[in-house]
Amino acid sequence: MDHEHVRDVDPAVADALEGEVDRQRESLQMIASENHVSRAVIDAQGSALTNKYAEGYPGERYYGGCEYADEVEELAIDRATELFGPEHVNVQPHSGTQANQAVYFAMLEPGDKILSLDLNHGGHLSHGHPANFVGQLYDVEQYEVDPETGYLDYEGLAEQAAEFEPDIIVSGYSAYPREVEWERIQEAADDVGAYHLADIAHITGLVAADVHGSPVGTADFVTGSTHKTIRAGRGGIVMCDEEYADDIDAAVFPGGQGGPLMHNVAGKAVGFKEALESEFEEYASQTVANAKALGEGLSEHGFSLVSGGTDNHLVLVDLRESHPDTSGGDAEEALEDAGIVLNGNTVPGETRSPFDPSGIRAGTAGLTTRGFDEDDCREVADLIARVVDAPDDEDVIAEVREDVETLCTENPLYE
Ligand SMILES: Cc1ncc(COP(=O)(O)O)c(C=O)c1O
Incomplete structure (x- = not known):
């Protein structure tokens, strides 16, 4: 992947860009929120649409010259509609957080009540952490997973909702390895007259491929990031029924954003087209099979998995x-030295801190994109175990680094 135009102008940035491509090629990217988009998505995101102001929506822009912006946005909308089946979709959110912000801004007043999963139990900052605007603008109470099983405690959630009487319940998570039963959360929301926002940021690709049940048609609002399992490049989306369409659109623009990042909308259009191909379903199923194999391998090495395993792309x-x-921080550091990139993560019942947590989170979306199968993922589990068993042993780290390089060579990326 060359960056010849950048190199002509700015060799320092070109060096960093090439360094990043090499880093991705030569190490295992296992951060569960990441993936490797196609060259087509990269092309679209690096296109001249970055120059274009297109405030508004297709056919109703505040600027001239939007005919191609309109075309691209309509393609992204049509494809998202085909993939997920919502009545309405907005493809302009700059990110998953902005997609969530649009729902809160459209449906809540400051001080309204949000019930969402605790960050230590797998929730996300934009669901109500005090360091995020959501925690500061709204009255947030959090639910937890069952401390014994690591699974969502749907009955506990319904009881908590009955007591707290939230205006919105947020489901969808950053570090929850199990299938989510959307209907049960919707029931809890219906019982107290709350909205239900299902944030499928992590599992957007699994939902698109029908490998995980869809909340579309069940939850009032479904948001997502477009760069994780769906591989459509940086960005976010919001989906809802027609009755909320105008409110959501107004909350995205002009409520929360200015001009849409049309080059990113083009990336979404291309990535969604790829996700409509039959190979994508195979990719999504393989991602889940790989996570299972990784989890089984780690368990065999004596690691304890929250909830005992996984139904999705992460352990x-x-x-x-x-x-x-x-x-988790020590493990993350030693693994990175060995070429395995993942993150230290808080776990339910956390006894350390978010800065030095007790767990690690690992995803298989990126590995699967570069061709890894279950055997490869079992081997990755062996490599992780070797490093975490001896995080200070430089010989072990060097040996694992060599094995990682072999796996990377066998499964090339961005050739
Ligand atoms: C559940 C969930 N929602 C929202 C987000 C935010 O997405 P973004 O980084 O695109 O703002 C994330 C990010 O990982 C997430 O896990």
């Missing part, structure tokens, strides 16, 4: 029992 490992002297 969450609680290191406290198997490796009491190794924090």
